[in-house]
Amino acid sequence: MAVGVLALQGSFNEHIAALKRLGVKGVEIRKPEQLHNVTSLIIPGGESTTMAKLAEYHNLFPALREFVKMGKPVWGTCAGLIFLADKAIGQKTGGQELVGGLDCTIHRNYFGSQIQSFEADILVPELASKEGGPETFRGVFIRAPAVLEVGPEVEVLAMYPVPSNKVLYSSPAVEIQEENTTPEKNVIVAVRQGNLLGTAFHPELTADSRWHSYFLKMANGVGQGASSSIIAVGGADSSLNQPPRNDLPIFQ
Ligand SMILES: NC(=O)CC[C@H](N)C(=O)O
Numbered sequence: 001m002a003v004g005v006l007a008l009q010g011s012f013n014e015h016i017a018a019l020k021r022l023g024v025k026g027v028e029i030r031k032p033e034q035l036h037n038v039t040s041l042i043i044p045g046g047e048s049t050t051m052a053k054l055a056e057y058h059n060l061f062p063a064l065r066e067f068v069k070m071g072k073p074v075w076g077t078c079a080g081l082i083f084l085a086d087k088a089i090g091q092k093t094g095g096q097e098l099v100g101g102l103d104c105t106i107h108r109n110y111f112g113s114q115i116q117s118f119e120a121d122i123l124v125p126e127l128a129s130k131e132g133g134p135e136t137f138r139g140v141f142i143r144a145p146a147v148l149e150v151g152p153e154v155e156v157l158a159m160y161p162v163p164s165n166k167v168l169y170s171s172p173a174v175e176i177q178e179e180n181t182t183p184e185k186n187v188i189v190a191v192r193q194g195n196l197l198g199t200a201f202h203p204e205l206t207a208d209s210r211w212h213s214y215f216l217k218m219a220n221g222v223g224q225g226a227s228s229s230i231i232a233v234g235g236a237d238s239s240l241n242q243p244p245r246n247d248l249p250i251f252q
Pocket residue numbers: 044045046047048049077078079080082108109142143144145
């Protein structure tokens with residue numbers, strides 16, 4: 001079956017295009033019953049409060065929670081990561097509904113407002129060991145969240161060293177200090193807990209397909225003996241083992 005992409009708001013088209021580059025069909029999901037047609041799901045970045053209101057309007061929360069509980073692979077990028085968190089702080093007044101499932105606390109706008117958005121190369125040891133290619137990945141952080149605390153089941157896949165004079169929110173993240181440098185806080189920006197994957201940045205806005213390829217392998221149960229369930233689309237390179245394309249971020 002195909003990969004679903006929650007298509008209420010945000011960068012769902014970009015995820016579908018990234019999947020297509022890997023030869024996989026992404027299916028837009030707007031209604032609860034459409035989740036029956038897919039075996040995995042991407043929740044894109046966008047604006048989580050708006051996305052939550054739309055999800056509520058379409059009565060999607062119970063079906064999304066059920067999808068997560070059934071152990072189906074779900075990847076949340078940015079606002080999608082906020083959706084998957086068990087707890088979010090920095091929410092608008094009145095809060096917002098979350099899907100939950102990922103045992104962590106997220107700060108919704110950890111790095112500040114829209115104009116504090118940035119790009120940075122982040123170290124991605126787990127991704128590089130599974131997908132090959134460079135040890136770093138170009139992280140596009142757009143009014144990005146960060147993970148403040150994780151539970152024991154959560155695997156940290158990437159951290160970003162933020163100079164502590166730029167840290168807007170104090171968290172128990174690890175502090176590192178070298179001589180003659182500004183102390184840095186290592187902030188968690190990518191996590192995995194079983195079937196759930198979360199990235200605070202936007203891999204769908206870069207030409208490096210390794211996070212999509214990594215998720216497709218989760219979705220295909222590679223290494224767990226499950227049979228392949230992803231639909232390949234014609235015309236694109238359907239190999240998931242192709243060397244990563246690292247030419248540029250789509251948006252620079
Ligand atoms: N690029 C993004 O998805 C930003 C998410 C944003 N911080 C929110 O609250 O929704």
